[in-house]
Amino acid sequence: MTRLLLAFAFALAESGLGLGAIVPGEVAISGLAASVDGLLPTLALGLAVMLGAVAGDHLGLTIGRLGGGRLRESRLIARAGVDRWDRAADLVQRHGFWAVLASRMLPFVRTVMPVVAGAAGLRYRSFLAASVIGGAAWAALWVGAGAGIGASGVLGHPWVIGGVLAVGLLAVAARTLVRRHRARPAAPRVRPVPAVCHEV
Structure with a gap:
């Protein structure tokens, strides 16, 4: 039961709270799936991940419905990039279900x-259908990947576990560095002033 609650919580945090920069939900979910034995427990884990993803989507939908267009002017969107918000809004307007x-x-x-x-x-x-289908596909991908790793037996080797953890930490560090770099304002370009020669 603890694994199911953790799987739900990781999917919810990744989808609805944006905490993937701290702990990538995919890595955590795959790790949980790798530690599960048997078809039924794996399917139950997949269902918990899907429900967490759908719940996270609905949390976001509720925030959007309550905040409306004012959210575009919020500090959080300003940090993430208003242009990204505008592109996403344009995609939703034009493609709806497919965009989500x-x-x-x-x-x-x-x-x-x-x-x-x-x-x-x-x-x-449209939102519900996209959320459920997308959540199911996302859960199947990452739970399936973790189950495949667990079934392969590679987790019995300590160096593999260390390598997976190292890759996970590098991914978190790289994601953090990229976000910090994007958040910095660009330095203004200074055009060189041509030198003026005075003849004596």
Whole structure:
């Protein structure tokens, strides 16, 4: 039961709270799946991940519905990039269901898209279908990957576990560095002043 609650919580945090920069949900979910034995426990874990992802999407949708267009002017969106918000809003307006569905596989976008969909007033039926199908596909991908790793027996070797942890930590560090770099304002370009020669 603890694994199921953790799987739900990791998926919810990744999808609805944007905490993937701290602990990538995919890595945590794959790790949980690798530690599960048997088909039924793996399917139950997949269901918990899907429900967590859908719950996270609905949290974002609710924030979007309550905040509406004012969210675009918020400090959080200013830090993330108003242009990103505008692109996501344009995608929702033009593609609706497909925009929400495709966003599920993209880090950061999967957290913002439900909020944008709520603010844009996307029909709930379209949102729900995209959220459930996308959540199921995302859960199947990462639970399946973890189950495959667990079934291969490679986790019996300590160096493999250390390597997986090292790769996970490097991914977190790289993601953090990229976000910090993007958040910095660009230095203004200074054009060189041509030298003036005075003849004596």
